[in-house]
Amino acid sequence: MPQQILILDFGSQYTQLIARRIRELNVYCEIHPFTHAPALTEDIRGVVLSGSPCSVRDPESPNPDLSAYLGRVPVLGVCYGAQLLAHQSGGDVLPATIREYGRAHLTHINQHHPLLRGLTPGSQVWMSHGDTIKTLPEGFLTIAGTPDVQVAAYEIEGQPTFGIQFHPEVTHSTEGKLLMHNFVVDICGCDQDWTPEHFVDSMVASLQHTIGPDDQVILGLSGGVDSSVAALLLHRAIGPRLHGIFVDNGLLRKDEYEGVLEAYKVLGLNVRGVDASQEFYTALAGLTDPEQKRKAIGRTFIEVFDREAHKVDGARWLAQGTIYPDVIESVSVKGPAVTIKSHHNVGGLPEKMNLKVVEPLRALFKDEVREVGDALGLPHNILHRHPFPGPGLAIRILGDITPERVHILQKADAIFIDGLREYDLYDQVWQAGVMLLPIHSVGVMGDERTYEQVVALRAVTSVDGMTADWAHLPYEFLAHISNKIINQVRGINRVVYDISSKPPATIEWE
Structure with missing residues (x-):
């Protein structure tokens, strides 16, 4: 496993932005709901506690035991995370006299502090909280403030634990990236080696280790970025044992079926095109309701894909182009995993066909997928293609679908x-x-x-x-x-x- 920063999510709208900023520093990170906080392992170099729409004063608000991390690795509490650390140690977190939302300026900065090194006096930050830390617990030291917020940032004496009552991850915090660099690189000591090339090498090795030497892998291709990058990664790992299936549902863009097949051929991928347009038109006949259209297309795709996949001897795996936002959105901070994007995956095919699932892109954000695709040599016209809906032109034709x-x-x-x-x-x-x-x-x-x-x-x-x-x-x-x-x-x-x-x-x- 690469070095990583662990982000505990308390439900903030900005949590994914924290991850994006850390990834931009070429450091790997993962988001986990506070209800499913992982055990501390050697690869976890630091922990970030996210914001939250909740108040620490509410008995029902998130209040996890953080003792597994505190004092053992650097911890940065952001907004709610900062208030939670202060609250758990006996500090006073009270409703703000003036709602602290929007732009503010750090007028009191300990510029010698490792977290704030390089920040300029008056640095603009973004506030978004209804509560504020009025009194710090014993052993907590203020390291930054604003005209309205006495404790904008603090540290705990004797351990690498910090809290900030602003959001460095949003662009309105003009020196937020510098603060994140100070924490992730200087304080946590991460090596900044999470690059597209590093990902490709490590993922290819992982795929070769995971997929058996005689196993065949099936992948449903769409011509889009995610499935195409997944195909190139798998092809580099197992060569022709990857079997791509590209289904023409009759609802693609003009000349797209032939164009995509030709592009995959140039890339050396083992892809079979299947013209099933008439089957889809038959399934859609007389349907005008959008949800009925989607369900009819989904059912027909499963039937066609299942039929074609059974033609591959020795198939053991179903590959999918799942990316990290799909993974994050399928887990609730309020409880166990719940499925949010069932349409992203190929229906119930893994269970129906008794296949194991491999998802080589599940750790990547969309922009990172494109960077990996670029490193793999994916052509520009596929790499920067606009998103296109799974049901195709069926949901861009209001009313009856006819050829x-x-x-x-x-x-x-x-x-x-x-x-x-x-x-x-x-x-x-x-x-x-x-x-x-x-x-x-x-x-x-x-x-x-x-x-x-x-x-x-x-x-x-x-x-x-x-x-x-x-x-x-x-x-x-x-x-x-x-x-x-x-x-x-x-x-x-x-x-x-x-x-x-x-x-x-x-x-x-x-």
């Missing part, structure tokens, strides 16, 4: 996506696509009246897809795309642009 409506949408979508690339806008957008609406509108083409279909263009900017803003694309570009779609796609006579953000809207329409 004719899919064909219309594929042509319009291709014009939009190709246009984004032509205008150098593709990489500025997180996700884009065209929605085919279940309405007709009156139009005029030449001297003739038309009554044809309407499409909506959708493009958003985002960091992780959890929230998103509509992309402010140039009017000239939108005019060009609208004109091109109406002129070249028979059956469409009106184009609109979706300017809804998430929330309240979602990125997809269904």
Whole structure:
């Protein structure tokens, strides 16, 4: 196991950001709910206690026994974590007289302290708490403050334990990365060797050790980043014993089936394409409810994948492109593991086929997956491809799914996506696509009246897809795309642009 920082999660909205900041320092870290705190091992070099929406004064708030860590490895309490350490040792944590939320400035800094070394007087930090530490316990020393917060940071005498009542992980804390470096690298002594190249070497060795010498592995490929990077890692480890299955459900983008298969062939992957589009169209016939569409697609995929997988002799493993946010979101800080993203995995196939599951990317965030893919030589067009929904164009066609409506949408979508690339806008957008609406509108083409279909263009900017803003694309570009779609796609006579953000809207329409 690599050196790591353990993050105990008390339910803060910022917990994943703490992990991201530590990973950016090329140091491995893991998030665990406080209810499932792991035992201290040699690879754990330090512990971070996250924030929380709770108050330490509430009898039902998180209050774990931290004695396994305190004094044995460096510990950093962030916001609630800092208040918890003070509260457990007899300090006074009380409601703040003035709600401490938003930007603040450190006016009193012990710049010689190892945690705060290099921070400048007046350094901006981000506060987000309703309680505050009024009185520190005996043996606790203040090392930073603000005009409104006397104890913005403290240390415990005689042990490497620290607390801060601000959030260094958010960008509003302008020197937060320096503070995290001081803790993770200087105080915890981590080597900063968690790099894409290091991950590739260690994961390939792990896969070779885990997968038997004659075992065959099956992987459902989608053409997306996660499954493609997982495939390259497995291919490097076991070569042609990896069997990729790429199912054409008839709901892919224009020419995507052939293009993805060709890309995988160039990469030397052992991939079999399966054209099952007619089976999916049959399963979707007459369905208009989005959830019914998703379930029909899921059932049909399992049937097709199961049938094709049984053609592989000696299959022992099912590989999946699960990434770290999927793992985090499947565990609740309030109790045992709960499944949040069942759609990410291939239904009940592991149990149905009696296969063991291998997930080579389950330790990585999305940006790290791309970095690993780059190190493995994954082509740019796959590496930086926009996210595409598992059900494909079925949830971008509102109403009935027919081959004719899919064909219309594929042509319009291709014009939009190709246009984004032509205008150098593709990489500025997180996700884009065209929605085919279940309405007709009156139009005029030449001297003739038309009554044809309407499409909506959708493009958003985002960091992780959890929230998103509509992309402010140039009017000239939108005019060009609208004109091109109406002129070249028979059956469409009106184009609109979706300017809804998430929330309240979602990125997809269904």
